[in-house]
Amino acid sequence: MATLSIKGVRKSFGSVEVLKNIDIDLEDGGFLVLLGPSGCGKSTLLSIIAGLESSSGGDIVIGERNVNDVHPKDRNIAMVFQSYALYPTMSVRRNIGFGLEMRKVDPQTRESEVNKAAEMLQIEHLLDRKPGQLSGGQRQRVAMGRAIVRDPDLFLFDEPLSNLDAKLRVEMRTEIKRLHDRLGTTVVYVTHDQIEAMTLGTRVAVMKGGVIQQLAEPQTIYEKPANMFVAGFIGSPTMNFLAGRLERADGGLVLSHGDAALPLTELTQDAGAYVGKQVVAGIRPETLHPGSGGSTLTGTVDVVEPTGPDTMVILNVGGQMLTARVGSRDRPKLGEAMTLSVDTAAINLFDPDSGDRI
Amino acid sequence: MSRAAYPPPRTIWDGINPIRMIGELSETRYWMYLLLLPSAMLITAVVLYPTVYGMQMSFREMRLNRPDLGTDWVLFKHYARMLADPIFWTSLRNTAVWVTSSIALEFLIGLIAALALNRNLPGTKLLAVLILLPYFLPNVVAGHMWALMLDPRMGVINDLLVKTGLLVGYKAWFADPATAMAAAIIVETWHSFPFFTLLIMAGLKGIPADLYKAADIDGAGALAQLRLITLPMLKTIIAAAVILRVIGLVNSPDLLLILTSGGPGRSTQVLSLYAFQMAYKDFNFGYAGALSVVMFVLLMLFAWAYIRLSKVNQD
Structure with missing residues (x-):
């Protein structure tokens, strides 16, 4: 286990700058999720942490050690790839123990460590199979087994659940969380899936265009x-x-x-500084409730999307489309007027020019 | 009053509609055989018949320059003669040396070239084409070219070696039993290593880059990655390439025919060359047939054993 410090890391491919001055500090045992759309630089940053890619500037410090010039094998990290990257010609047992084999760990210790990891991941019965004989979920477990067997300072996950179907993804997500709780190892996890980020991370870095837009706890x-x-x-x-x-009215603010x-x-x-100016109010769909108490919005029902537990109602409010998440039984008719009560404590105001929160 | 229009009289042909018959036949299990028939006939005519004819020839007396002996069946006479024929054993030994040395060198150089070209550095595309050039040359052209380059009087290689001080005087490489086979193997390697390069390069493109990244993190160095990831993943391709090259080398006498004709003495005499000379120099088709059958059986045994040993089928 170790802390991770990313200090002013930059990366350019020719004239294209894909990472711009990234600064992140992660506590020992923390779970950092790098979240963002494709091309935002999150996987490049992970590769730089792993040492698979060199940075154009800045420092990576794992624990107390600056690892800028340290080979990936000497950084004491383990990585789980999106493709799992299991060695197809080796058995599961050898795949898991490969890192130990390369580090000349004696066969008895290796065997016991592999068995321990396999037991933790419930894949003891698969040890003699080849990766080609495993399902997606089983391969995922083997890839995790290969990572945990080395007891690294830092786990790196590169979109590990992207290739799994929806149900398995949820299962494996829980598995990863359980593993992190149990091992307490510091984790850096790359994903474009916000649910994974919210459920797994202790800290989330939202990235766009090579810049961290926000680094905070998921709830924040x-x-x-x-x-x-x-x-x-x-x-x-x-x-x-x-x-x-x-605007200011009756001693309070109104939009x-x-x-x-x-x-x-x-x-x-x-x-207060924005009184008299244009702003954008950010309203989460679940903070809109049918009813006329408190602050309200009225619009015409445009689309009704029942999802099972909830119903999404898309309203036209003075030409602006808003989505409300209402109860499954609240199904308004198309075209009818609907009044929604707004939880104004949950509203965020943004500057329409810069897009930043006021 | 008009006459009533009677339908034309029914004949036996009314029930026969060729298109419908083909349609019905295509639904039966015989259709598959029918579709295979043209290729089966072609293979029988150009492969099966000559092979069987060649085999039966090995059991007959068939000497064009000795018509007095006739063409009677002699059963295993040629095979028995082969066992006592020192030239056969020399040829067999030379074939083994010729094939194993050439393939070992071709594979090694082909692998190194493929690994180098796979690094996608600037200029590798052009280099890839240049490296493949020797393979595009016909054996006969390559043979004559090298015979000229290694010529003891005006060969450029002798000249270079003497000028650089590596050789005291001009050497007749193909006239010395000590160097003829080695020189021929070098020519063969130069000519055919691109075959391995080409196939191995295709195989390398299929190995995911993530495996090497994972191996980097796992602590595997370049040699360990080659030994534990690259080569095992190229196993099927290497096995196929080796079998194809062995078949090519065992069966084709052309390069040696041009470079040495089996000489000096018998130092570069291989089985294919011996069979060729037996047929077209001595006109002894019966014995040449027997030599060919032995080569055929040896190749079959080799391919079977090699596939089993390399465990290609298991993956």
Whole structure:
């Protein structure tokens, strides 16, 4: 186990800068999720941490050691790849023990360590098979076995669940969380799946265009997104953005949008400086409830999407489309007017020009 | 009053519709055999018949320059003669040396070239084409070219070796029993190593890069990666390439025919060359047939044993 410090890391491919001055500090035993869309630089950053790719500047410090010039094998890390990268010609047993074999660990110790890892992952019965004879989930377990057997300072996961079907993905996600709780090893985990980020991470770094947009605990990222990109990227359905002018009325703030006004009675942000200016209100779909108490929004029902436990209602509010997550029994008719009560304490205001949270 | 229009009289041909018959036949299990028939006939005509004819020839007396002996069946006479024929044993030994040395060198150089070209450095595409050039040359052309280059009087290689001080005087490489086989093997290696390069390169493209990244992290060095990842993953391709090259080398006498004709003495006499000379110099087709059958059986045994030993079928 060890801490991880990423200090001012940059990476350029020719004239294209894919990582711009990345700074992250991760505590010992922490679980850092690098989250972002394709091409945001998250996998490149992971490769730089692993030593598989060199950086164009900055430092990687694992524990107390600067590992910039250290070969991947000497960084005491283990990595699980998206493709699993199991050696196809070797048995599962040899795959798991390969790192120990290369480090000249004696066969008895190797055997016992492999058995221990296999037992932990419940793959003892697969040890003599070849990777080609395993299912996706089993391969995933073997890849994890190969990582944990070495007892590394740092686990690196590169989108490990992307190749699994939806059900197995949920199972393996739980498995990874359980493993982390049990081993307590520091983890860096790359994904584009926000659910994985929210459920697994102790810290989440949302990336875009080689820049960290926000680095915080998952709940903070969800509740107080640093900008509109983060707000829109996290959450499903995504956060609603309601544009309007911030005004002062009856001693409080209101958001004037079209002909209507939304009183922001319980707003937690200090938005006094924006009075009289255009802002964007970020409203999570689950903070909109059918009813007319408190601050309300009224719109025309455009689409109704029942999902089982909930119903997604897409409303046209003065020309702006908003999604509300309502109960499964609340199914309004298309075209009818619907009034929603808004939990204004959960509203985030953004500057429409910079996209940043006010 | 018009006459009633009667239908034409029914004949036996009314029930026969060729298109419908083919359609019905295509639903039966005989259809498969029918489709295979043209290729089966072609293979029988150009492969099976000559092979069987060659085999039966080995059991007959068939000497074009001794018509007095006739063409009677002699059963195993040629095979018995072979056992007591010192040239046969020399040829067999030379064949083993010729094939194993050539293939070992071709594989080694082919592998190194493929690994180098697979690094995708600038210029490797052009280099890949240049490296493959020798393989595009026909054996006869390559043979004559090297015979000229190694010529004892005007060969450029002798000239270079003398000028660089590596050789005292010009050497007749193919006239010395000590160097003829080695020189021929070098020519053969130069000519055919691109075959291995080509196949191994194709195989290397199929190995996922993630395996090498994982191996890097696991602590496997370049040699360990080659031994434990690259070569095992190329096993099937290497096995196929070796079998094809062995068949080619055992069966084709052309390069040696041009370079040495089996000489000096019998120092480069191989089985294919011996069979060829037996047939087209001595006109003894019966004995040449027997030599060919022995080569055929040896190749079959080799291919079977090699596939079993390399465990290609297990993956």
